[in-house]
Each structure stands twice: as C-alpha cells, then as structure tokens.
Amino acid sequence: MRDIGVDDFTYPSVLNCLTSKKDVKIGQSVHCRVIKTGFQGYNLIGNALVDMYAKQGDLSYAFKVFNTILDRDVISWTSAVTGCAHNGSHEEALKLFCKMRNSGVEPDQVITSSILSSCAELALLEFGQQVHANFMKSGLQSSLLVDNSLVTMCANCGCLEEADRVFKSMANRNVITWTALIVGYAQNGKGKESLGLYDQMILSGIKPDFITFIGLLFACSHAGLVDQGCRYFESMINVHGIRPGPDHYACMVDLLGRAGKLLEAEKLLDEMAVEPGATVWKVFLAARRKHGNIDLAKKAASVLFKLTPKDAVPYVMLSNMYSKADKWEDAAAVRKLMKSKCISKEPGYSWLEMNGKVRRFMSEDRSHPKSDQIYLRTSEVMGLIKNAGYVPDVNFALHDINDEGKEQGLAYHSEKLAVAFGLLYVPQGAPIRIYKNLRVCGDCHAAMKLISKMFCRHIILRDSNCFHHFRDGTCSCGDYY
Template identity: 40%
Template sequence: MSALCLVITKFKSPPSSFSYTIFRCCSTIAPTNSSHGFKCMMNATKSSSSYKHLLFQHLRNQRLDEARLVFDKIVLPDVGLYTMMVKGYARNHRLSEALKLFYEMPSKDVVSWNSMIQGCLDCGDFVMAQKLFDKMPEKNVISWTTIMNGLLQLGRIEDAEILFQEMPNKDLAAWNAMIHGYCSNGRVEAALLLFEEMPSRNVISWTSMIGGLDQNAKSNEALLLFKKMMNSDVNPTSTTLVCGLTAAANVLALHVGLQIHCYVFKLGYCFDEFISASLITLYASCRQMEAAQKVFHEIRYKNVVVWTALLTGYGLNSKHECAIDVFREMMRMSVFPNQSSFTSALNSCCGLEDLERGKEIHTAAIKLGLETDVYVGNSLVVMYSKCGHINDGTTVFKRINEKNIVSWNSVIVGCAQHGCGMWALTLFSQMLRERVDPDEITLTGLLSACNHSGMLQKARCFFKYFDKKTSIKLTIEHYACMVDVLGRCGKLEEAEELVRSIPMKAGTTIWLALLSACRMHSNLDVAERAAEQIFELDVHCSAAYVVLSNLYASARGWNEVAAVRRKMKHNGVVKQPGSSWLILRGVRHEFFSGNWSHPQSEQIYRKLDWLATKLKEEGYVPDETFALHDVETEQKEEMLSYHSERLAIAFGLLNTVEGHKITVMKNLRICGDCHNAVKLIAKIAAREIIVRDSSRFHHFKKGICSCGDYW
C-alpha cells in the first residue's frame, strides 16, 4: 500500500486540505518511506496548530499587522482561518482589507458570508452588507437575522418587517431581534403585539420586552410584565433583574424594588456588580440613601459602575458634598471614573455652585483624556456657565470632538444667561451650518438670549419661524419667554394679549412674567389684572404679592401696600427672604440684608462704610425708590447700603487677593440701586464682580455691567 493510502486509512474522516497537501509533499520527497512522510505531516499539522494559536492571540490583542504576517506563513489556510482574519479586520474597522481577503478566499461557507455581512454592518456600510446578502448562494436563519438587525439599527422598520415576513424559517433569535428592534425605535406597541404572537419565548424575549417598555416611558407596564414572567416559571437572568430594578426606580416603586431585591438573594445574584449598582440607584431614587449605602458597603469588589451609582445617588438626594467625596475616593482607590462619573460629579459642583471643585474635576478629566468627550464636555460647559465663567465654558465647547444637540444647547443657553445675546445667535448659525437640527431647548435659549439683550424683532422672528416652519411644538415655557421679551421691551398690552391667546392654559409662571414686566415699567393697570389671574390659580404665590406690593410702594401707595400685606398674612403667605452667598475655599458663606450673625460682621460693615464714602466721591446717589418702605430718607439709605449682595461683595473683597474675581449668587432679582452701586464698587476695587440673580448673570467691570443696564 502506498504511503498515501496508509495515512488515509488512519483517519476516520478525510484529512484537512492542509494536512493532505503536506503529506503529498512528503510522499514526493520520500515515496518509499511511509513513516517518514507521516512524521512530516504530523509536524506540519502541529505547526499549523501553533500558527492558529498565535494568530488568535494577535487578533484578540488587536495586533492586526502581526496577525497578517502569521496568516501569510500558513500554507493553504482553511476557511476557518480566513474567517478569523476577516473578522479581525472588520472589528477594527479596516473594512477594505476585510473585503479584499474575503474575495480572495478559495472557498466560502455560510459562516464566512455571515461574518463578512456582520463586519460591514459593524463598520456602518449597510449597502455593502445588503449586496453580500443578495449574492449569498445559500442563506441560513442567521443571515436573515443579521441583515434584519442592520435595517432595524438604521430605523428602517418597514423594510425589516418585510424581511421578517419573508424569512423562510424563523428561530427564537429572529423573533427576539425584531422585538428588540421595535423597542429601540420607539415602536413598543408593535413589539407587544409581536411578543404575544411568538410561538415560544425564552428569558431573552421577556427581558427585551421588559427593558423596551421601561425605556419607552412605560415603567409600570414593564413591572407588570416582570411579575407575569416570574409567575410563568421563567428564571430571570441578571440583565432581567437589572431591567426590573431600573423600572422600579423610574416610577419610585420601592415596594416592588424590595421584592426584586428578595429575588436577587434567592437566585444568588448578591455579588453581581451591575445588579448592586441598580439596587443603589433604586434606593437613592426612593430617597433611601442609608439602604443605598448599605448595599454599596456589602459589595466586595466594586467596579466603576457601582461607584458611579452611589455618586449619582448622592446627587439625586442633593447631598452634593458626599457626591464629591465619593468621586475623590474613587480616584484615591484607582477606580478610574467614566463619562457618567464625571457627569454626576460635575452636576454636584453645579448644585454647590463651587467653581474650584469643578476645576478640580476638570483637571482629572484632562488627565484621563476625557475632556473632549461629548458627555464630559457638555457637563463642563454647564458647570462653568452656572458658576459664572461663560468664557471657560465656550473654550471647553470648542474642544469637544463630536458635538451633539446637547452641546449646542448648553452653550447657547449659557450665553443667554450671561447676556451674550449675539454670541448665542452666532452659535445658532454655526449649529445650522453643521446640520444639527434645533429642538425645544434651542428655542428657549434663543428667546432667552433675545430677552436679555433687548432684541425684540429677532425674538418675534424666532417665535414665528419655530411655530410655523418646524415640527417643534411650542410649550408654555416658550410663551412665557416671549411674554417676558415683550414685557421688558414695554409692549405690555401685546404681551397680555399673547397670554390670553395661547392654546394651553396659562399657569402662574407666564402671568408672573407679565407681572414682573409691569414692575419694570410701573404699569399698575396690567399688573393688577395679572395679579388677579395669579391669585385665582395660586393664592399662596408669594412672588406675586411681593411684586405687587413693590409696585404700589414705588407709586407711594402705602395704603395699597398695607392691604397687600394684610392679604398675605390672612392667607399665611411668607415672603421669601432675600439672600446672597459666595463659595470661598469650599465653604458657602450666606448673607441676609442687615444681618450681623457672620463671624466677620464688624469688618464687613466697616468695609461697606468705607465703600459708601468712596461711592459718594464717584458721584453715587442712592435711589430711594428701591427702599420700598415708608420711612425717612436716612433710614432708606441705610437699608439700601446693607442689602445682602453688598454684604457678600464686601466679604469677598476682605477675603480674596487683589485682582481676584468675586462671584456672588442671589436668590432674588438685584435691585436697580444695588446694580448702580456694584458697577462703581467694581471700578473702585479694580475687580471683576459677577452677580447671578434670579434672572441672569451680571458681569461688573470698570464701572459698567455686561447687561448694559437692561435686565
């Protein structure tokens, strides 16, 4: 028997093409020595196995070029090795090389075709994936499901439905893929119908449907389906439990969450980090931070998801100091924060209005290479804007690699709050050039920008354009912004007419906007009508009483002022006290008008007395109309001198180095007299003073304000 026959009889099945070819080579070299030929073949097979292992290692570590060198050394690689290499190229988005190698394959099986189609989809080339699918000599259910998933990812629901109906055979994976696709594209009702039609279901079917309902704002329905699944003897996976816990957190269903927590214990998922993170989120959302902390401390190995859940939970419960401490502890424990961690930490900095801590987190983002990430960048823009530093916010915005609608909205709204109206409009123009479609928040930002810059005609154009030419539906907030624009520009009758013509019911917010404008222009007639509407809606609205009282006081209608105050007392309404605060070295210092409780009160009042002298030298004369009390002139001047923002500014001047910016936050609108005084104080002290009141930011520098005395 020849050497070839001897070896073939050793195999229960035909040898691979590679082994067979190597053996023939060996037979040619030593035709009379069959054992020698067999040894050669075995060595070659061993070498092939080593190459395959080395190829696998290179591909797993994304060393594509080294993998190709190994691949090229293999004599006549089989279809499996070709497919491995094609997959490696596609996973690393080297699609052209994957296709070239695919076309070079001497033979292709259905696995290699499916792998190449999936590779095209992973690289975003659906057209090529469709061409390959159409060319396939033989398709299986995986082929159909793969191309259907591609259609669903592109939002081509109708095409995916047609393909699903045309599938010669549908397995459970195909049904599940269609349900998941429906849910991902907001077609949750269609997903439910398909779910009911399924000939059989597995835990993936249930999980996809539960998660889809929750993601489409149907969390209560998701919990009902979760309960139905548990009653049908289907054992949930960790992903199913996470979906259930997320739905419970979204609707604050603590009792349901507790039941799911019991399932977690029963099924042995206590140490699953993603379930633990979901439990922390559930308890934090339901204001049960002690329970959230307990879950956190029971976890032996905490990953970044668990840390971020606790960090976010503290933020949800307005425990921002604790949130920042968690972030710092993460860094100390070498748990590198992800985008969500940075977003939550920066939100807490906004809650604290603490610029220094925000900068600290910004530095950490730079070190980890996340400053230009869109989610981190957006949060940084918001943080700098809310802490009074819009220039830094716009600088961060420019560095974001791939800006989304949130990026543009954040910087437009930020510019509007700081009175940079033309910046906001310029950014909007750039946004349109980048082909980013505006949304409801964009319009709010644009109207606010026009409002704070007195651009009435532009506001009218935007309002009309978005109402008539876009699919964006105007909300009550948009109408309130437009009323505010008209009111500030003195168009009070037009503003009142707009309020009465809006298609939805006007709430207190929109009438308050009109009432505030009446205060600015001393229009008692419209003010009284607006106040009447407000009191019909909410008799306890303290802001309306205060604005109306101030209007009467400005007109010296002290009897009317007394009547408003009696009405407030009768209805149990308490005026919100005016306060101002600033953050210095991580500590919040809050001041109230005429308050002497601060440890540095004596120094603060001496500083204010010194400033009062300097102000008079600059020609400042107190505007007594803002004292709003029926008292003597001297008393009015004293009241004005000790308003809370002036106390905060004096404290800032005492406790910061020369040239340092002072940022003061205020819960009410700054009065006209303080506005005039702070302009001169900024000039006297040679400082930039930033005051954020309830309306906007004011940047005082060298005797002028960024608002141009229009706010």
C-alpha cells in the same frame, strides 16, 4: 418566567426597563420578588434597584436600598449620586461624592458629569474645577458627556472664556454642546453672540431642540431684540416643528413686556396654545411691575394666588409695587393677607465661594465672624462712590421710614456686604464672583457699576435671572434687566 426560574442577570434587565416608567408600584412589586427569591444581596441587583428608584424620583427608597449594599462599587455610588443630581438634590449629590472618594472608589465619566452638573446648578466653580482636574489626572479619557457638563458649568459660573475654550477643544459636539454655550452667552449678557452661535450650529448641520429655543428667546429678551425673537418663535413652529411650551411663551411675554409692548404680551398670553402656568403669569406680573401698571398687575397676581396659593412671589411683587408707589396701606394689606395664609417670603441672600468655602451674607446680618471689618469696609465703599456721584435710590427701600433709614437699609443689602468681603479678601486681579438667590435691585446695580470702576475690579454678579459682569463702570446687561 416564574416557572422557569430567574437569576441575578434577569432582575437588572427588568429593573432597567422600569426606569423610564413613572409607576413606582411596578418597581416595588419586582423589588418584593427580589427579596422573596433571595437575591437582595447581589450588588448588580442592588445597583439596578437604586437606579430604578432614583430615576422614578423616589430617593427615599433609593437610599434604603443603597444603605443595604455592603460592598459598594462605582456603579452603586454613580446610581445614588446621579439620582440626587437628576432630582435636584445637588448638595446631597456633592456630599455623597465626597463620601465615595473617602471610601477609596474612583469616579468614572458618568458620575463626573453628574457632579459637574450639580456644581453648575450650585455655582460652585472651584469645587467643579477640582473635580475635573482630578478626573483628568486619573487618566480616564474624557467623553462628550463630561465635556458637555464642563461647558455648562463654566457658562453657569460666568466663565465664558473657559466655556468657549472647552467648546473649541471638543472633537465631537451635539445639540447639547451647542445649546449649553448658546444659553451661556444669553445668560451672560451676550445676546448677539448667542444668536451668532446659533447660526453656526445650523450651518454645522445640528438641529435645534426645545431647550435651544429657550436660550435664543432668552437672549432676544435680554438684548431687546423683539423682531428677531418673534422670528425665532415662528421658525420654531413653522420650520423646525417644535411645539412651544410654557417656558417659550414665558420668554416671549418677557420679551414683549421688557420692550413696553404690554398689549402684545397680553394678546399672546390670551392666544397661548397651552394653558398658561405660573411661570408665564409671573413674567406677565413682572412686566406690569416694571412699567408701573398696578391695575393689570393686580389681575395677574389674583390669577397666581389661585394657581400657586402658597407661593410668596406674587404677594411680594404686588406689595413692592404698592410700596414703590407710596401706597403703604395697600402694601401692608398684601403683607397682612400673606401672614393670614401662613405664607413666608424667601429671605434674600448672597454668597461667594473662596478657598473651598461658601461665605453667605444676608441684608443687615452681623452673624459673620468678620462682620466688623465687612461693615466698616461697606461704609467706606459707599462713602467713596457717593463722592463719585452715586445717589441712593430710595425707591428700592420698601419700608415706610424716613429717607435716612431707607438709605442705611440700602447700604447693607446682601450683595453690597458680599462685594465688601470680596474687596477685602479676593486677590487683586481675580474677579469677585457673587451669587444671589433673588433679583438684584436697581440701587445695588448702580452701586456695583461705580465700585467696579473705582476699584478697578471685575465683579460678576449672578442673580436669579441672569449674570451681570461689571467692568469700568458698565454692566454687560446694558442696564436692560
């Protein structure tokens, strides 16, 4: 077409074709042609370039183009925001969305769906609810895209009743809709309900996909349903023709490992149809840690050291195993090895969202402006639950110090500080929603159960693995976590 000539409609068509190709060089060559032919100032072309670069995962180029667009419309902003969301830059997506609103541009269905998805990933329930409320006030008709993202956000924030309400109000549902709720039930400790929802989906004529089975196997794993999990795994291959991937195998290894079937888990790992990656080996290591098998844990850790040489997780897990077994010299040796390789552990922290602000807490951290009140309340709470039968589990204090020091360290774990803040400032009757970047320890789990009973509060704690709904002294996970 160079001999014929191109126009401002030709380039967007070409760039849209390139969004699915993971070859940024071809896109850059077209971009060069755009500049050479003097079309770089056209909004339609600029929007297509932003979209193309973002979908190819090159956000730096996407923003270089975005910043040159003078008269940005909703498509310009949507291309940038959805690009951030799809590439995992969720905080940046929210910042851009706020800038867009401040510039006077109203969101459409696509950008609303992307922002709700980012809120789901960041567990920002209040912000997501505000976005959806403003969308409804705008008079725009909802869409399957928006409703699916809303179901996912509610489920990811532990609001199963709201997710279920949205689901039931939807006139049309697809496999994404059903899967969002199946996964949501599984993550919130309702494994059997998750499986029941799957049966309803099949009866409705919707075929499951790759992700549906991850949700099902996760549900079986966290509910201890070994036989059912194995049947779902077989039906995925034999009935639905879905080839299992690393995530499915990780769920199966987790399912067997949690149930103490370590030999079966090891056999499955050896027979995997795909090369076991880091996720599978981490699950295998966690299973060995749970059942105290240090020798086999060392084997799994050594594999992970090679697969992910800069990942702190296997080092921390192995070190914690040694500490729990009072093998302090071995634990110190692992930490020394980490230090020699310049590997740093991700610090554990917890956070709450309240009144549009995120409050973050770290273990024994006093940087919060209300730290005096928070620590005083934490001490009061720990004293009250001790009188009710709580005994600190010093096995989760992973430092070689006396029991008194271990007990004090446990008392000020980040989730305990967060719940003390919640008891002080979250209105009575409203759930206290806490999020943590790592797994909740057994001592904090036991403490949360008693706190929920003594203070008559619904405490929702989402750790890196699943949700824990504490009510009346019990947890939705049934202590199987």
